[in-house]
Amino acid sequence: MDRRHFFQNSALVTTGALVGCATPGMAQQQPKTPFAVPAVYIPIVGSDEMFPVRRIYCIGRNYAAHAREMGSDPTREPPFFFQKPTDAIQYVAAGTVGQHPYPPLTKNYHYEAELVAVLGQGGRNIPVNKALDLVYGYTLGLDMTRRDLQRFMGDQKKPWEIGKSFDKSAPIGAVHKVAQTGHFTQGEIWLKVNGQTKQKANLNQMIWSVAEQIAQLSEAFELFPGDIIYSGTPENVGPVVRGDVIEMHIDGLPNLSVNIV
Numbered sequence: 093m094d095r096r097h098f099f100q101n102s103a104l105v106t107t108g109a110l111v112g113c114a115t116p117g118m119a120q121q122q123p124k125t126p127f128a129v130p131a132v133y134i135p136i137v138g139s140d141e142m143f144p145v146r147r148i149y150c151i152g153r154n155y156a157a158h159a160r161e162m163g164s165d166p167t168r169e170p171p172f173f174f175q176k177p178t179d180a181i182q183y184v185a186a187g188t189v190g191q192h193p194y195p196p197l198t199k200n201y202h203y204e205a206e207l208v209a210v211l212g213q214g215g216r217n218i219p220v221n222k223a224l225d226l227v228y229g230y231t232l233g234l235d236m237t238r239r240d241l242q243r244f245m246g247d248q249k250k251p252w253e254i255g256k257s258f259d260k261s262a263p264i265g266a267v268h269k270v271a272q273t274g275h276f277t278q279g280e281i282w283l284k285v286n287g288q289t290k291q292k293a294n295l296n297q298m299i300w301s302v303a304e305q306i307a308q309l310s311e312a313f314e315l316f317p318g319d320i321i322y323s324g325t326p327e328n329v330g331p332v333v334r335g336d337v338i339e340m341h342i343d344g345l346p347n348l349s350v351n352i353v
């Protein structure tokens with residue numbers, strides 16, 4: 093190997109260029125860039141690997157009582173989805189309290205406790221009875237919401253992205269492999285603020301199950317490994333202010349805690 097060839101190969105290896113994927117599923121050389129943009133990863137429990145996050149999908153109004161408190165009729169509405177940017181992820185390790193910044197522009201900042209399914213496989217038009225085969229694991233997360241901005245934009249029939257898809261709006265715990273936890277179709281989900289119970293429900297009260305969510309999403313979007321799905325929140329969402337501590341729980345997962353700063 094001549095000297096020039098050696099350096100080209102070393103550069104590829106040391107920058108990890110061969111794994112850069114502009115198009116999912118197609119490994120290609122990463123172009124030279126003027127600065128680095130970090131990828132987003134979530135630790136995987138019991139593994140030295142990290143889960144790479146491709147897209148964050150969220151389902152709206154997936155518990156009947158929450159749909160009613162948001163002013164809609166859950167019996168007549170098909171599921172709808174929105175996205176958060178990948179870098180909205182704020183990873184919080186079990187047994188720690190994440191420092192979560194109160195965001196700008198809002199005076200009504202809400203918690204939403206949610207089960208999160210993470211995908212290890214993708215596809216289009218996935219039937220419900222095959223959908224859980226795509227699930228790599230589960231975790232729990234907060235779909236933090238600037239409720240006043242969400243409502244203001246919704247009332248004007250404008251996109252309510254500014255209410256949902258802002259920096260650090262997705263606190264999340266580590267990924268637990270489905271082989272270790274099984275699928276989450278029932279079990280208690282609760283959220284406390286400063287030790288006082290605010291949300292309390294059962295995962296079996298979801299209007300659309302995780303399998304149905306994956307099937308529905310895959311009709312609208314081609315799904316890929318690394319996609320994650322926030323599966324909706326139960327009733328009794330509400331506000332937090334600086335100094336509050338949120339603790340959330342799902343049976344079978346370690347609790348997730350953040351301090352609003």
Ligand code: MN
Binds near residue numbers: 150151152206322325
């Ligand atoms: Mn939500």
